[in-house]
Amino acid sequence: MERKFKVGVIGATGYVGQRFVTLLDQHPWFICAKVAASPRSAGQSYEQAVSGRWKIDREIPDMIKKLIVYSSLDLEAFCDGLDFVFCAVDMPKDQLRKFEEDIARLEVPVVSNNSAHRGTVDVPMIIPEVNPSHAAIIDAQRRRLGTQRGFIAVKPNCSIQSYVPALAPLYHFGIDKVSVCTYQAISGAGKTFEDWPEMIGNLIPYIGGEEEKSEKEPLKIWGNIVGDAIEPVNSPVISAQCYRVAVQEGHTAAVSVSFKNKPTIEQMKEAWASYQGEEIAHGLPSSPEHFLQYFEEDNRPQAALDANLGGGMSISIGRLREDNIFDYKFTCLSHNTLRGAAGGAVLTAELLVKSGYITYR
Numbered sequence: 001m002e003r004k005f006k007v008g009v010i011g012a013t014g015y016v017g018q019r020f021v022t023l024l025d026q027h028p029w030f031i032c033a034k035v036a037a038s039p040r041s042a043g044q045s046y047e048q049a050v051s052g053r054w055k056i057d058r059e060i061p062d063m064i065k066k067l068i069v070y071s072s073l074d075l076e077a078f079c080d081g082l083d084f085v086f087c088a089v090d091m092p093k094d095q096l097r098k099f100e101e102d103i104a105r106l107e108v109p110v111v112s113n114n115s116a117h118r119g120t121v122d123v124p125m126i127i128p129e130v131n132p133s134h135a136a137i138i139d140a141q142r143r144r145l146g147t148q149r150g151f152i153a154v155k156p157n158c159s160i161q162s163y164v165p166a167l168a169p170l171y172h173f174g175i176d177k178v179s180v181c182t183y184q185a186i187s188g189a190g191k192t193f194e195d196w197p198e199m200i201g202n203l204i205p206y207i208g209g210e211e212e213k214s215e216k217e218p219l220k221i222w223g224n225i226v227g228d229a230i231e232p233v234n235s236p237v238i239s240a241q242c243y244r245v246a247v248q249e250g251h252t253a254a255v256s257v258s259f260k261n262k263p264t265i266e267q268m269k270e271a272w273a274s275y276q277g278e279e280i281a282h283g284l285p286s287s288p289e290h291f292l293q294y295f296e297e298d299n300r301p302q303a304a305l306d307a308n309l310g311g312g313m314s315i316s317i318g319r320l321r322e323d324n325i326f327d328y329k330f331t332c333l334s335h336n337t338l339r340g341a342a343g344g345a346v347l348t349a350e351l352l353v354k355s356g357y358i359t360y361r
């Protein structure tokens with residue numbers, strides 16, 4: 001590397017933003033040069049802005065503490081001198097769509113955690129090991145936006161990062177139907193048990209918008225670039241139920257699946273053991289040593305024991321068995337604020353550097 005890329009984090013004071021600033025501390029390619037949040041936090045030092053609401057189990061990085069928080073309303077000043085930004089803000093979708101396009105039009109690439117652009121046909125939604133080739137749609141997006149280097153790339157919803165990676169190596173068996181029930185941690189709502197005590201001992205059978213995203217987004221991940229758009233595939237058919245559960249970190253998915261060409265249990269385990277994903281995603285600074293790990297123990301994976309596997313970037317799988325209605329059922333787990341949010345976005349940015357879409361300004 002000629003020098004580290006200068007990165008800005010928007011929504012830096014939130015749960016995902018706090019993950020970003022800790023992941024960027026000591027990152028070999030990136031340095032967090034600026035932070036932004038809502039006008040409520042603007043003008044304060046980062047340390048003051050997160051005082052009393054720091055939620056991560058690591059110290060605030062020293063070099064971030066004294067950074068002055070920019071207002072998201074002051075975009076031009078914030079973007080000045082940055083090579084690219086990460087974005088994780090709580091804003092209405094219509095505003096967010098425009099907000100992220102405004103940044104791209106300032107010629108600053110945006111790697112986003114937000115859902116606003118996941119359905120935009122020329123915005124790649126990337127799990128680096130699974131569909132890195134979708135980055136190529138950025139050329140079409142730049143033509144639409146009229147930019148030379150600015151673009152938007154998104155990572156998918158945190159819930160699907162637990163089960164889509166496990167289904168990816170099985171795709172060639174012709175996945176026909178998937179029924180999935182997700183058990184999602186409270187950090188997925190930006191919360192801890194301190195600020196959401198009603199969740200202790202609780203389960204809520206509803207997370208707004210989550211089931212629709214969980215059913216639709218995998219079809220785009222498996223989609224194909226046709227002209228200036230990513231065309232989603234129309235199968236498998238996916239039915240999702242999404243529950244909020246009393247877990248701090250780690251989204252679990254109970255998956256039932258049927259195939260057009262039913263593999264054996266041994267073939268499925270072998271597919272998981274040998275799958276490393278697409279080669280361009282190998283060996284990035286945030287790549288886990290093992291993308292997928294299968295547990296033979298009947299009581300694994302467990303959120304408390306396994307969410308941090310591979311630095312929170314590996315996907316754990318277990319309990320593969322025959323099903324009475326579908327062909328098989330199994331369980332998957334991923335760390336929702338690392339692999340499912342900030343870590344997945346950092347890995348995506350590394351991929352976009354390696355594939356030449358993020359360059360020095």
Ligand SMILES: NC(=O)c1ccc[n+]([C@@H]2O[C@H](COP(=O)([O-])OP(=O)(O)OC[C@H]3O[C@@H](n4cnc5c(N)ncnc54)[C@H](OP(=O)(O)O)[C@@H]3O)[C@@H](O)[C@H]2O)c1
Nearest residue numbers: 011013014015016037038041072088089090187188190341
């Ligand atoms: N938590 C997860 O596991 C997860 C996973 C995937 C995706 N996401 C997505 O990531 C985004 C952030 O989630 P979170 O859990 O980190 O939420 P959060 O903890 O509530 O943080 C929200 C962040 O957005 C900022 N913000 C709010 N209104 C803003 C505005 N008008 N302009 C600029 N910044 C504004 C807040 O700044 P102030 O502190 O100044 O209010 C804060 O930094 C959401 O879109 C969420 O859907 C979250």
